[in-house]
Amino acid sequence: MNALITGSLTLSLLHALIPSHWLPFITIGQTERWSYRQLMTVTAVAGLAHTISTSLLGLLVSLAGWQLAENYHDLSERAIPLLLLALGLWYLMQHVRHRHVHDHIDATVTRKARSFGTLLLSLGLAMFLSPCLEIEAYFLSAGAKGWQAVLLVALIYNVVTLSGMLIMVTLGRHGLRRIDPHWFEHHENLITGLTLVGLAVLNFFIEF
Numbered sequence: 001m002n003a004l005i006t007g008s009l010t011l012s013l014l015h016a017l018i019p020s021h022w023l024p025f026i027t028i029g030q031t032e033r034w035s036y037r038q039l040m041t042v043t044a045v046a047g048l049a050h051t052i053s054t055s056l057l058g059l060l061v062s063l064a065g066w067q068l069a070e071n072y073h074d075l076s077e078r079a080i081p082l083l084l085l086a087l088g089l090w091y092l093m094q095h096v097r098h099r100h101v102h103d104h105i106d107a108t109v110t111r112k113a114r115s116f117g118t119l120l121l122s123l124g125l126a127m128f129l130s131p132c133l134e135i136e137a138y139f140l141s142a143g144a145k146g147w148q149a150v151l152l153v154a155l156i157y158n159v160v161t162l163s164g165m166l167i168m169v170t171l172g173r174h175g176l177r178r179i180d181p182h183w184f185e186h187h188e189n190l191i192t193g194l195t196l197v198g199l200a201v202l203n204f205f206i207e208f
Contacts, residue, residue, distance in 0.1 A: 004149065007084075007199050008138045008156045014195055015132055016164020021047075025123075025165075026172040032119065039169060042120050047165040050127035051158040057131045058139030058157075062150045065143025081200045083137045088196030095189035134196060 015021055022043070029039040135157055142149035 001145070001149070004138060004141055004145070004153065005156065008135065008153045009160060010195065010199065011132075011135050011138070012157045012160035013164060014192065015134075016161045017168065018191065021050075021161075022165050022168035022172060025169050028119070028123075029173070032116070034116070036173065038116060039173060040166060042123055043165055043169045044162070045120060046123045046127040047162045048158075049124040050130065050132075051161050053128045054131040054135060055154045055158060057133075058136055058154060059150065061136045061139045062143030062147075065140040065145075083140070084134075084196050084200035087134055087137070088193045088198075088200060091189045091193030091196065095193060134192065 025039060025043045025046070028034075029042070034042070135153070138153050139150060142153045
């Protein structure tokens with residue numbers, strides 16, 4: 001259970017801190033001259049849409065873990081670390097190919113929609129339709145351990161990711177934007193990939 005909590009917390013923090021989860025809100029807010037309240041409202045709504053869609057997908061994945069509960073030992077020792085490793089290698093391949101596959105917010109949103117209400121709906125929909133797949137390995141593991149574990153993973157992911165996004169947007173509005181985030185944007189696939197590979201290696205030695 002410790003590895004399950006640690007892994008879920010690590011990936012949730014990673015997603016909250018990576019610029020694609022908070023920088024677009026700051027830049028769009030600046031362009032549209034949003035107030036701080038409007039900026040936080042959009043971030044909260046879009047972030048919640050994102051975590052809810054990820055959690056809903058996670059609930060479906062957890063059903064597979066529940067079906068495999070009888071073989072949980074093999075699942076925790078082999079399948080889940082291998083899934084994390086495969087995801088990590090996929091992100092590293094995307095980094096090598098220089099493709100930003102994890103940009104949740106399409107730039108065309110800002111060109112097609114100008115009113116606050118329309119932008120709010122567009123950004124929320126964009127985030128809802130782009131669930132994060134990395135955390136799903138932990139939903140799979142949680143499903144094999146029971147619904148309490150599934151709810152724990154969902155709670156960790158929703159609270160940490162949403163809180164982190166709001167904090168980063170607040171910091172960005174008050175001066176963090178002066179720091180060039182392009183290195184992190186350019187290397188976010190590398191960071192994600194290395195994190196997933198590290199978690200896979202860790203979980204080869206520590207049972208979920």
